Amino acid sequence: MVGPSDLPVAIVGAGPFGLSVAAHLRSRGVRFRIFGTPMHRWRAQMPLGMFLKSEWEASSISDPAGRYTLRQFCAEARLPYGKTPLPLDTFTRYAMAFQQHLVPMVEDVLVTAVDRKPDCFDLRLATGERLGANSVVIATGLSHAEYVPQELTQLPAQLRSHSSAHRDLSLFKGRDVVVVGAGQSALETAALLNEAQARVSLFVRGSSISWNETPLPDQRSLSQRLRRPASPLGSGLKTWFCANAPMLFYYLPQRTRLTIVRGDKTHEMLLGPAGAWWLRERVLGRIPILLGQSLLGVAAIGGKAVLHVTGPDGRSLDLAADHIIAATGFRFAARSLPFLSEPLLRDLRCVEQVPILSPHFESSVPGLYFTGIASAYNFGSVMRFLCGCQYTAERICDHLGGRQVSSRSPYGVTSERNPKVS
The missing domain is CATH 3.50.50.60 (FAD/NAD(P)-binding domain)
Incomplete structure (x- = not known):
């Protein structure tokens, strides 16, 4: 049996979002364990010869000190920076160096089961180990989200x-x-x-x-910058909004958010294909x-x-x-994650199988957080891109840091319930 846990946080997944959360927790002195093969999808599944769609300045993993950026890595490794599309190999070399430098404690093992007990989460690993954690951060990225048309x-x-x-x-x-x-x-x-x-x-x-448009030149007039502001996801007012205002996006009506992220019969999705x-x-x-x-x-x-x-x-x-x-993209569905228990899934409030999250990325199951594509319906399409890592890590770690110092509930603090979504 798993009893009360002294492990504050378990992170499931070691891609860009999982590594970002781990780096921020480590900088704040919050104890955690992180599980998964570092950057597995990027290193083992993405095609040889690929270039990233993201521009160089929007392709860093989130370092809380802001020093271990892609630009800094390329300078130290004497690699060209910013003159061509970003090669996959350059990014994966940077990501692995980030992991080894800032999150060396990654455990290369799969989590096979996550369940909720009265006083903690119960996790089982492929090694047979069983452990408890007060909070769990799901950072599995695109794994289990591959979409193939039914036909x-x-x-x-x-x-x-x-x-x-x-x-x-x-x-x-x-x-x-x-x-x-x-x-x-x-x-x-x-x-x-x-x-x-x-x-x-x-x-x-x-x-x-x-x-997508060619990136705008750095030198533009004030009126040009106001009409078409630049952002990590491209130029234009709507794109700037998605990239820079995830909390404003969060408070839009639910149907509006779904339409912007996924589109419908009458409206194209923003930042769509x-x-x-x-x-x-x-x-x-x-x-x-x-x-x-x-x-x-x-x-x-x-x-x-x-x-x-x-x-x-x-x-x-x-x-x-x-x-x-x-090549039809990815759609997250909570039930596609094979390690989440049925009782936990029953308690998870979702819309179109995507968890409804609090402003801190916490689901309706207290202490269970979702990142990346799983959070896009809540915070916008920026969560599908690398530049969403920083906002995610900061919000989750602000919340988990508060849990760490409080003892008002088994999870640290009384959970912030999800607001009613219209």
């Missing part, structure tokens, strides 16, 4: 996959591949496949592809793009995947390929 799941597994399943796209050399999607993942996957000499085409449901400005020349004119397509059905015929589609003119077409890659 494509009807195909045999060997004929379709999610884009996150491919580290080395050169394995598709000489093969026919259809990439489904219109965002950065789809566009860069298609570009890498084309450059690896695969025969690739891009299947897009929408009528066009969106591209779009390609980076530097990717355009590697796609346009080089890869066949089928726009305005509707997927009617799928079939496996003669060892190939066949998509039955209609184009914008209403004509039917069969697309045959050796493999279909769904």
Whole structure:
């Protein structure tokens, strides 16, 4: 049995958000344990040759002292900074150096179960260890959130996959591949496949592809800066709002927040699918793009995947390929996390399977916090990007620091209940 715990915090996940929270807790003297393979998805699942969509200045993990930035790492490692799109390899080298320098106590082990007991959370590890913690921070990033359209799941597994399943796209050399999607993942996957000499085409449901603007010059007039303010996520008033005002976003009506983050039939999502400005020349004119397509059905015929589609003119077409890659993004759902217990899930207030969070990222289960994509419906699309790490870490650690010094409840302080969401 697990009894009252003297461990204040357990962090599940060692990606950018988990490392940021850990670095902030460590700087405040709050004891914690953090579990997971450091930067696993970035180092083992993202494709070779990839560049980050985020600009260099928006791609640092949150160091509470503000010193261990990507810029500082590149200067010390004598790596070029800011002159090209940010290579995946450069970022992962920086992230691992950040982890080793600021969060060396990461335990490379999976958490297999999280349950709630009357006086603490009960965690089980893949090693067989069982421990209690007063609070748990879920920082699993995009793990267990891969989204594949239901139609494509009807195909045999060997004929379709999610884009996150491919580290080395050169394995598709000489093969026919259809990439489904219109965002950065789809566009860069298609570009890498084309450059690896695969025969690739891009299947897009929408009528066009969106591209991010080239970053604005540093020297602009005051009126230009007021009309189109710059932010870590790009330029423009709406983008600036999402990047710089997550707490104002939090107090918008629930339906408005959902529409902004996810979109609906009448409104496009803000910061929705779009390609980076530097990717355009590697796609346009080089890869066949089928726009305005509707997927009617799928079939496996003669060892190939066949998509039955209609184009914008209403004509039917069969697309045959050796493999279909769904570069259709990620959607968080609490029930997709295999380690959360059923009783805990029943107590978790959600909207569309996404936890409703307090201003401190705490869920309706006192002491249980969610970060990253799991918090985007509450604080905006900035939580899907690296630049969301700092705000997240500061808010969570402010709250956990208060719990650490109080003894008014088993969790440190009486939980801040979630406000009623309209």
